[in-house]
Amino acid sequence: MQAWIATAQDVRRAEVPEPTLKGGGVLVEVLAAHLPAYTRAVVRGNRGGLPVPLVLGPSCVGRVLDVAPDVFHVEPGDLVLNTALLDAGGGDEILVGWVGLGGSGAGSARTDRMRSVWRDGVFAEKALCAKETLVKLPGAETYPEPARLAFLPWLCVAATGLHAAGAVAGRDVAVIGATGQLGGAAVLTALAEGAATVTAVGRNEDALGRLAKLDPRVRTHRLTGDRATDAAGIGPVDVAVDTLGAAPSAEATMAAYDSLRVRGTLVLVGGVREELPVPYGDLMHRRLTLRGSWMSDERTVTTAWHLVRSGVLDLSAIELLTAGLDDPAAALDLAERTTGLGFVALVP
Ligand SMILES: NC(=O)c1ccc[n+]([C@@H]2O[C@H](COP(=O)([O-])OP(=O)(O)OC[C@H]3O[C@@H](n4cnc5c(N)ncnc54)[C@H](OP(=O)(O)O)[C@@H]3O)[C@@H](O)[C@H]2O)c1
CATH class of the missing domain: 3.90.180.10 (Medium-chain alcohol dehydrogenases, catalytic domain)
Incomplete structure (x- = not known):
């Protein structure tokens, strides 16, 4: 064969x-x-x-x-x-x-x-x-x-990542790296499972445009590279799923972290090759959850x-x-x- x-x-x-x-x-x-x-x-x-x-x-x-x-x-x-x-x-x-x-x-x-x-x-x-x-x-x-x-x-990898944050129905979800295949899969799954809004976040404007046409619940944010600007553009959300490829910086992931509401969850599913500078007191006071998800x-x-x-x-x-x-x-x-x-x- x-x-x-x-x-x-x-x-x-x-x-x-x-x-x-x-x-x-x-x-x-x-x-x-x-x-x-x-x-x-x-x-x-x-x-x-x-x-x-x-x-x-x-x-x-x-x-x-x-x-x-x-x-x-x-x-x-x-x-x-x-x-x-x-x-x-x-x-x-x-x-x-x-x-x-x-x-x-x-x-x-x-x-x-x-x-x-x-x-x-x-x-x-x-x-x-x-x-x-x-x-x-x-x-x-x-x-x-x-x-x-x-x-x-x-779709299954993306769904497992979403489910790591609990049910998404009625919640505001952001997908960081939505312009990739895993990110696209996460957007489709979050929409199918009843997310209130899905914010598609990425660099590629054409890909963001295609995502926006999927459903009126899709919002888009084009990454600027500035953490504070990106956090304001992404959130506030209840759930952020990071599906980025092997990005050499944690800035977009940390912008997603910043964009979470109190008791929000950030799920890491992608391939970022950097350490995350997560502040102890902030995670504690905002009662955030940080989850990893694999396969x-x-x-x-x-x-x-x-x-x-x-x-x-x-x-x-x-x-x-x-x-x-x-x-x-x-x-x-x-x-x-x-x-x-x-x-x-x-x-x-
Ligand atoms: N946890 C798991 O179980 C699991 C399973 C499968 C795959 N993965 C990982 O998931 C990652 C994504 O897979 P994929 O199939 O979606 O790959 P992909 O289609 O190549 O998508 C990569 C995504 O990352 C973005 N990206 C890459 N470098 C970036 C940078 N420097 N700054 C900002 N964005 C950047 C791309 O944005 P642009 O569109 O702007 O280029 C695109 O959205 C892979 O690294 C893979 O290892 C994890």
């Missing part, structure tokens, strides 16, 4: 043997996989170490072909979402086929073992997935455009899927671009140029 094999500095298409079933495993036909905008940075080693060589790819929508005898929650023919997250407990977590380790992020002998047993991801025609990474999508067989469902993993869980996947299935969250708001496995370099270029309310789905 065809697959994308990542080596130390590169990703190539290669002909590889089809995976064979093993204990705890599910053989999946990959229908569509989200190609994150920053995949090139991942391949170049700028986002942490990959256990190379491996089949790259963190998450997909697929059809179950076969299951190991110890797998009971899915069966051949089911449509499933692969979340990539394999959690051994105690902070030992890996993303199969991708960068990122849970807990302190440093990894352990146990995560090394996990990565050697469950190494390969989903940018391939077929994938052998650890059963824990799969959640069934009841009714997805009749969804008209399965490639569009490749955006579900980002998603089965319950949130099911919720996000039901929002989509019911039409409450309409994925037609997203621009879908597709690429095959044949030319990884061209697909990575396309993904890098595609962000905001657009994404690239790899369709093997």
Whole structure:
């Protein structure tokens, strides 16, 4: 079969043997996989170490072909979402086929073992997935455009971040980095879940304009780089979700912190590479909550899927671009140029 094999500095298409079933495993036909905008940075080693060589790819929508005898929650023919997250407990977590380790992020002998047993991801025609990474999508067989469902993993990550602040219905929510794919997913989810207002915050004016057209509840704020000005433009809000990419400054995140109402919550979901200067007394007196959120869980996947299935969250708001496995370099270029309310789905 065809697959994308990542080596130390590169990703190539290669002909590889089809995976064979093993204990705890599910053989999946990959229908569509989200190609994150920053995949090139991942391949170049700028986002942490990959256990190379491996089949790259963190998450997909697929059809179950076969299951190991110890797998009971899915069966051949089911449509499933692969979340990539394999959690051994105690902070030992890996993303199969991708960068990122849970807990302190440093990894352990146990995560090394996990990565050697469950190494390969989903940018391939077929994938052998650890059963824990799969959640069934009841009714997805009749969804008209399965490639569009490749955006579900980002919706699930965004929904998990939002839910870390409690229910958003009737509350004012801000999404920092709303012009990115995770941010776009957070805006769509907050709207679907009944936020009173959603303030979309980012640099890219065109992307902010597209978000504003989604719903009258969307407000926008274009980041100025000045913390006080940005805080005044963002808030006051009850919930701020930070979905920024690898920004080299914490100013926008701290502007979101400043914009919170008393008892507000700031959730960190993005990839900012800076320390946050959070003042002890201010956090205490304003009774703020600071939460982190990583990936998603089965319950949130099911919720996000039901929002989509019911039409409450309409994925037609997203621009879908597709690429095959044949030319990884061209697909990575396309993904890098595609962000905001657009994404690239790899369709093997
Ligand atoms: N916690 C989790 O579970 C989880 C899961 C998946 C991904 N992530 C992280 O989420 C981050 C975003 O992912 P994505 O798919 O949304 O990426 P993306 O589509 O590339 O979006 C990146 C966003 O960050 C903004 N940005 C980048 N550099 C900036 C800077 N210097 N100042 C201000 N804004 C800046 C971009 O703004 P412009 O539009 O103005 O360029 C855009 O809004 C990634 O870093 C990823 O590692 C976290």
